[in-house]
Amino acid sequence: MRTRIICIGNALIPEDDAGPRVFERLRRARLPATVELVDGGLAGLRLLPLFEDGRRIVLVDAVSGLAEAGTVTVFDCASVVGGSAGANYGHAGGLAYLLGVLPAVIDGPIPQILLVGLETPAGGEAIEAAADLCLNLDEREPHHVVQPFPH
Amino acid sequence: MGERKVLDIPLNRAEGDLEIRVEVEGGVVTDAWSAGTMYRGFENLLVGRGALDGLVVTPRICGICTTTHLTAAVLALDDAACVRVPDDAVRLRNVALATEHVQSDVRQAVLMYMADFAGAAHAGHSLHDEAVRRYAPLKGGVATDTIRETKRVLEIVAIIGGQWPHSSFMVPGGVTHRPEATEILRCRHILHRYREWYERRVLGCSIGRWREIRTAGDLDAWVEENGAQRNGEIGFFMRFCREACLDSIGRGCGRFLSFGGLDLPAATRTKGRRGKLVAAGLAHGGKVHAFDQAKIAEHIASSWFEGYEGGRHPFEGLTRPYASGDEAGRYSWAKAPRYDGHPAETGPLAELLVARDPLFTDLVTERGPSAMVRQLARMARPAILFDAMDQWLDELMRSEGDGFHTSPGAIRDGRGMGLTQAARGALGHWVTIAGGRIQRYQIITPTAWNASPRDSAGVRGPWEEALIGTPVRDPANPVEIGHVIRSFDPCLVCCVHSVKGGRSLGRAVLQV
Numbered sequence: 001m002r003t004r005i006i007c008i009g010n011a012l013i014p015e016d017d018a019g020p021r022v023f024e025r026l027r028r029a030r031l032p033a034t035v036e037l038v039d040g041g042l043a044g045l046r047l048l049p050l051f052e053d054g055r056r057i058v059l060v061d062a063v064s065g066l067a068e069a070g071t072v073t074v075f076d077c078a079s080v081v082g083g084s085a086g087a088n089y090g091h092a093g094g095l096a097y098l099l100g101v102l103p104a105v106i107d108g109p110i111p112q113i114l115l116v117g118l119e120t121p122a123g124g125e126a127i128e129a130a131a132d133l134c135l136n137l138d139e140r141e142p143h144h145v146v147q148p149f150p151h
Numbered sequence: 152m153g154e155r156k157v158l159d160i161p162l163n164r165a166e167g168d169l170e171i172r173v174e175v176e177g178g179v180v181t182d183a184w185s186a187g188t189m190y191r192g193f194e195n196l197l198v199g200r201g202a203l204d205g206l207v208v209t210p211r212i213c214g215i216c217t218t219t220h221l222t223a224a225v226l227a228l229d230d231a232a233c234v235r236v237p238d239d240a241v242r243l244r245n246v247a248l249a250t251e252h253v254q255s256d257v258r259q260a261v262l263m264y265m266a267d268f269a270g271a272a273h274a275g276h277s278l279h280d281e282a283v284r285r286y287a288p289l290k291g292g293v294a295t296d297t298i299r300e301t302k303r304v305l306e307i308v309a310i311i312g313g314q315w316p317h318s319s320f321m322v323p324g325g326v327t328h329r330p331e332a333t334e335i336l337r338c339r340h341i342l343h344r345y346r347e348w349y350e351r352r353v354l355g356c357s358i359g360r361w362r363e364i365r366t367a368g369d370l371d372a373w374v375e376e377n378g379a380q381r382n383g384e385i386g387f388f389m390r391f392c393r394e395a396c397l398d399s400i401g402r403g404c405g406r407f408l409s410f411g412g413l414d415l416p417a418a419t420r421t422k423g424r425r426g427k428l429v430a431a432g433l434a435h436g437g438k439v440h441a442f443d444q445a446k447i448a449e450h451i452a453s454s455w456f457e458g459y460e461g462g463r464h465p466f467e468g469l470t471r472p473y474a475s476g477d478e479a480g481r482y483s484w485a486k487a488p489r490y491d492g493h494p495a496e497t498g499p500l501a502e503l504l505v506a507r508d509p510l511f512t513d514l515v516t517e518r519g520p521s522a523m524v525r526q527l528a529r530m531a532r533p534a535i536l537f538d539a540m541d542q543w544l545d546e547l548m549r550s551e552g553d554g555f556h557t558s559p560g561a562i563r564d565g566r567g568m569g570l571t572q573a574a575r576g577a578l579g580h581w582v583t584i585a586g587g588r589i590q591r592y593q594i595i596t597p598t599a600w601n602a603s604p605r606d607s608a609g610v611r612g613p614w615e616e617a618l619i620g621t622p623v624r625d626p627a628n629p630v631e632i633g634h635v636i637r638s639f640d641p642c643l644v645c646c647v648h649s650v651k652g653g654r655s656l657g658r659a660v661l662q663v
Contacts, residue, residue, distance in 0.1 A: 045298065046305075046315075097288075097289070100288075101289045101294075101295060101298060104289070104290070104295035105298040105299050105302070
């Protein structure tokens with residue numbers, strides 16, 4: 001399956017640098033030809049075109065309060081797509097805003113969207129684990145995918 | 152369930168880096184302070200780097216005005232190198248920059264400004280239900296339509312510059328490549344589609360009809376002329392604002408500054424003033440004064456910086472952070488830019504007043520500046536830019552090519568300035584190069600002008616002044632303050648809430 005990995009976060013803020021660190025780790029790796037890697041930074045709404053070419057989307061981001069620090073979890077974003085999270089729009093629009101408004105603005109079908117969440121603070125082992133997980137999601141068992149967002 | 156609540160934090164990135172504090176007495180704002188709460192520091196980050204590094208670093212100051220920062224950075228290097236930029240390169244730079252403007256103006260209006268019309272604070276407004284249908288976050292019909300259309304128009308920047316945002320396709324002496332004719336044709340197609348949508352959805356009439364409006368009275372009549380204009384976004388905005396009294400708040404400091412922007416190619420059918428499509432100058436007291444960049448100075452008396460007293464021109468400026476709490480009345484990480492010793496607001500309204508636009512000159516003369524007029528100027532600005540953009544694309548199609556780049560050679564030591572108009576107003580970069588490296592870099596952004604704290608004389612910044620006299624009906628939700636601040640289009644993510652307690656009772660704090 002063609003996959004686009006989009007790493008989200010701010011490299012300058014330790015609590016939010018997990019996505020950029022995974023991006024740097026993957027940037028140095030030999031990626032399969034079917035995988036495209038994107039530094040999503042703090043982009044929200046402007047990521048929209050990246051959701052519109054049918055690729056599966058894997059978001060990589062920091063999360064907190066869900067598990068022990070350093071835990072890497074795969075979330076199914078289906079429940080937040082079209083939801084109300086992030087209803088406040090800034091100039092750039094947040095990722096939550098994008099996911100919330102996605103059904104109304106996307107050209108074409110909504111792709112499969114997964115979130116690889118790194119519980120902060122995330123150490124080097126968590127970064128490595130998340131990077132490996134991003135490249136091997138097809139091999140994971142279904143029970144690794146959870147739905148953290150309220151319907 | 153508690154865990155689910157926490158998960159929103161990393162997904163919901165609110166940039167809380169500006170705080171507005173107001174004092175309210177008798178239900179009216181009597182004083183205001185604008186505090187930038189985040190140190191930027193790009194100026195210091197650039198010192199010691201290669202002369203060209205501003206082209207890559209400064210577009211990342213902002214994810215929205217990214218092309219504008221690239222423009223200011225390359226203009227500063229063009230200036231330092233004394234290089235002539237070929238006409239086709241000027242056209243490509245201009246089209247990309249103007250594209251960023253026309254998408255930002257509509258997005259800001261619909262998704263940031265008028266989204267408040269759908270809020271609970273306006274539940275009693277006669278047009279509230281319609282505002283909810285149009286602008287409710289994530290659901291409003293116009294809101295989602297705006298996202299789709301503004302997404303498409305940005306493809307023009309991607310075609311010309313390779314990507315949006317954070318492109319670095321402008322280089323001293325021109326641009327990195329000239330798109331093929333088929334790509335220029337594609338840009339025209341995208342632009343025409345967006346213009347058609349803007350005329351139908353935002354104006355409710357042709358741009359030609361809109362430009363016939365020359366007075367405040369004309370505008371009143373235009374709104375009621377037919378259903379399309381009455382129900383277009385501008386018509387609806389006008390009707391909503393009047394009932395909500397947004398035409399009587401947010402007056403401001405009365406000085407309007409434009410650096411000028413969009414250099415005209417040497418050979419073009421597009422008309423401008425003094426070599427620019429967007430005129431430079433200062434509008435004040437019903438007159439327009441010639442712009443002189445030597446009159447710009449930055450003060451730090453109320454800012455958390457150290458190193459000098461009074462004001463300094465950016466070529467002599469210092470950016471030495473000095474975190475000192477409230478010592479000596481310092482309350483912001485933003486400096487206080489001043490023009491000829493006075494605060495000045497900048498943005499689309501300033502551009503139109505400096506250009507002596509008949510409608511906006513009459514509106515300000517007859518009815519005074521206000522949050523409504525300031526925001527209306529932003530919504531109407533694309534109507535001025537579309538014709539020039541189309542003209543430049545047409546000239547690119549017909550061009551036999553005078554090249555897209557003139558080599559400046561190695562950037563020699565010296566200094567240069569790049570002044571332009573961003574979507575939010577006047578933007579300037581000032582660079583000094585020594586030994587092939589950046590020795591000094593100073594940036595003044597539009598929001599620095601508008602959001603500036605008090606200067607060395609204790610004079611308020613533009614939106615601090617604009618807040619004075621604003622009524623606050625509900626201190627728990629001072630939406631009127633949001634309307635005033637957002638009319639300046641602050642380049643920040645806004646979230647409004649109030650706190651009160653102890654001696655601060657009656658003092659509303661708006662975090663933007």
